[in-house]
Amino acid sequence: MSVWNKPAAERVASLREQYASADEPVADLSDLELLNAAYESVLREQIDTRDRYMGLLTELRKHDDAVRKAATRALTDHAERYTHRAVNEYMRPFNAVLYRIENLPDRPGPRQVEELRQAADRVQFQLRNAPNHPAELNDPERARQTLRAIHRIVGVLDGREGLNGDDVLRLVKNALNDEAPTDLFAVADRGTPKPTPPTPDPPFAGPGWADLGGFWAYQPDSSGAHVKAYPVGEDWYLDLWSDGGQLLAFGTVPEAEVGALAPALVDRADDWARDRSEYAWRRFADTAQAARTTGPGAGIELAPAPGRAQEPSNSRLHAATATSPARPPGVTAASPARASTGAARRAPAAAPHRSR
Helix, strand or coil: CCHHHCCHHHHHHHHHHHHHHCCCCCCCCCHHHHHHHHHHHHHHHHHHHHHHHHHHHHHHHHHHHHHHHHHHHHHHHHHHHHHHHHHHHHHHHHHHHHHHHHCCCCCCCHHHHHHHHHHHHHHHHHHHCCCCCHHHHHCHHHHHHHHHHHHHHHHHHCCEECCCHHHHHHHHHHHHCCCCCCCHHHHHHCCEECCCCCCCCCCCCCCCEEECCCCEEECCCCCCCEEEEEEECCEEEEEEECCCCCEEEEEEEEHHHHHHHHHHHHHCHHHHHHCCCCCHHHHHHHHHHHHHHHCCCCCCCCCCCCCCCCCCCCCCCCCCCCCCCCCCCCCCCCCHHHHHHHHHHHCCCCCCCCCC
16 A cells, blocks of 8 residues: 555554654654644655755856856957957058158158058058958957867867877877868877876865765764765855754855854754754854854854744654655764764653644
C-alpha cells in the first residue's frame, strides 16, 4: 500500500514506531494529537523549503544583474575603442595636411609650396581610396581573424608540454597565411598534459572543517549540527543543518566571514531546532550581522524575536514524514565519545505538549 492512501490507523502506528526508534516520548499523546503534531512539523518544513527557494531566486537575480552590468560595461568599452579608432583613421589625411600647413615659414619658397602641393595630392589619394565599410576600419586586412586563429592554436596547445617547436611554429605560420591548421589536435596529442596544481584550501579551513569534494563542511566535536559551505563566485553559500536533519539557516557571505560565522551558527543550532517560528534566512542574516559587529573571537548574543521566549520550554515534534538530507561522510559521523555526548544531550528533551 502506498503512502498516499494509507489508512489513519496505520499512519498513526507508523508514526509511533518512528518516534519510538528516535527515542521521542509520545506515549502520552492521543492519535489525534500525534497526527496534529506531525502535520505542524510538515508545514514548518514546507515553509523552510519555500523560504530557501525564494532565497535562491534572489541570489540568481543578483547574479543576473551582475552579468548584465559586466556585459554592458564590456560593450561600452569596445564601442568607445572602435569609435576612437574610426575617427583617428578618418582624420589621418586631414591631420597630415594640417601638419604641413602649421610648419610653413612666414614666406614659403617654391620648394615648400611644392611639398605642400604633393602632400595635398597624397591626402586626396588616401581619401579616394579610404575604406567605406566600417569593418575595414575595425579589422584592417582581417587582422582580427588572424588573431582569433592564433588564439585558438594557443588555447589548444597551452595545456600540453613536450611539444615539438617546429610543429608549433608551422601552425603559427599557417595561421598568419590564412591557412587552416588541419593537424592542430594531432600536434597536441604528441605532447603530454600539464600536471594540474592542487586547489588551495580556503582561508577558513581549520579544525572542524573537512573538504568533501565540491563543498566544505564544518562540524565541531561538541555538536551534532553541521554547516555546509558551497563556493558561489567570490562568495560562499552556507546552510545549517540540525542533528536531526532540519534546515535551520542559510545565506551567502564573503569568504572572509565564513570562519567566524560557521561556529556562531552551530552554537545556536539547538535553540533553533526547538523553536522554528523564525525564518531561516532571517536567522542567518541576523547572525552574520552580529558576527560582523562583534568581530572574531567575541561571543555572539542575538536578541530573541518579539513575543518569543529566549529558551523555549517545550520541544516541537519532528516531522515523521520529512526526509533529512544525506549528511556528509566523514564529517557528521559521530565517534563513540561524541555519540555518548549527543545521547546525553538528547536525554532531557521534554515531551511534546498536548494540543489545545
